[in-house]
Amino acid sequence: MAGAVTRESYYETGLxxxxxxxxxxxxxxxxxxxxxxxxxxxxxYFPSWSAxxxxxxxxxxxxxxxxxxxxxxxxxxxxxxxxxIKHALALPHGAETAIxxxxxxxxxxxxxxxxxxxxxxxxxxxAAFEILGHANQAQVFAxxxxxxxxxxxxxxxxxxxxxxxxxxxxxxxxxxxxxxASVPDD
Numbered sequence: 225m226a227g228a229v230t231r232e233s234y235y236e237t238g239l240x241x242x243x244x245x246x247x248x249x250x251x252x253x254x255x256x257x258x259x260x261x262x263x264x265x266x267x268x269y270f271p272s273w274s275a276x277x278x279x280x281x282x283x284x285x286x287x288x289x290x291x292x293x294x295x296x297x298x299x300x301x302x303x304x305x306x307x308x309i310k311h312a313l314a315l316p317h318g319a320e321t322a323i324x325x326x327x328x329x330x331x332x333x334x335x336x337x338x339x340x341x342x343x344x345x346x347x348x349x350x351a352a353f354e355i356l357g358h359a360n361q362a363q364v365f366a367x368x369x370x371x372x373x374x375x376x377x378x379x380x381x382x383x384x385x386x387x388x389x390x391x392x393x394x395x396x397x398x399x400x401x402x403x404x405a406s407v408p409d410d
Contacts, residue, residue, distance in 0.1 A: 229259050230287070232267050235283040235390065236249050243318035247326040281336050284323060288340045301354035304339065305399070308347055309392050312373055313385065345370050347368045363403040368395055 237258050241250050241377035244248045252273055256263055270276040291311045297302040327337035372395065376388050398404065 225326075229261055229265060231279075233259060234266070234269060238276070238280045238285065239316060239319045242322035243316045244327075245322075246318075247322040247329075252327075260395055278332070281323070281326075281333050284319075285336050285340060292327060292343055295375075301351040302400075304351045305348065305355075305396070308344075308351070308367075309396070312344075312369075313344070313389055313392065317371075317377050317383060324374075324377065332404055341370065341374075344373070354403075355399065356404055358404075358407075360364065360409050361407045364407045365395075365399060 234255060238250060238253050241258065252263060256266055259265075266276070270272060270279070288297070291355070292308075294306050295307045297310065298307050308350050323333065323337060327334040345366050349366035351359050352365040353359060356362050372388075372391060
């Protein structure tokens with residue numbers, strides 16, 4: 225693979241390492257070994273490990289923003305929520321988990337994680353508000369969706385994508401059935 229290595233290859237491999245080994249497994253040697261390159265090749269693209277990790281988290285942020293932009297492009301609020309949930313179900317949850325761990329140790333990564341969480345919340349809130357017409361109900365729906373995603377990623381149980389999909393469908397059923405009308409005001 226050494227002939228086809230690009231900056232993008234380093235980012236994708238870094239995310240793969242995070243998914244497979246967690247934050248503690250993200251090391252220069254591991255990234256280079258997976259790519260089949262020397263550390264000299266790495267330093268051709270990046271001046272330092274810290275520069276790479278900053279760019280890696282920036283790459284992850286941009287991918288999350290791009291995914292949300294696809295959802296925002298959908299004019300129908302209910303289909304927008306479906307798009308968001310489909311995107312969330314397909315996330316590399318291992319890498320997402322590792323980045324949350326990383327964010328607990330690094331203030332710069334925490335700032336990026338906070339931005340991603342806020343954007344995720346906002347896109348769900350905006351769509352739910354269009355459907356429900358009530359800010360508190362939309363806030364509860366958006367919070368539920370975030371608790372579901374973050375809880376799934378942080379649980380130590382084996383990954384169960386079928387179960388996650390089922391819970392997401394229950395959340396959508398509650399949205400569609402009008403059960404959010406019973407959410408009390410603050």
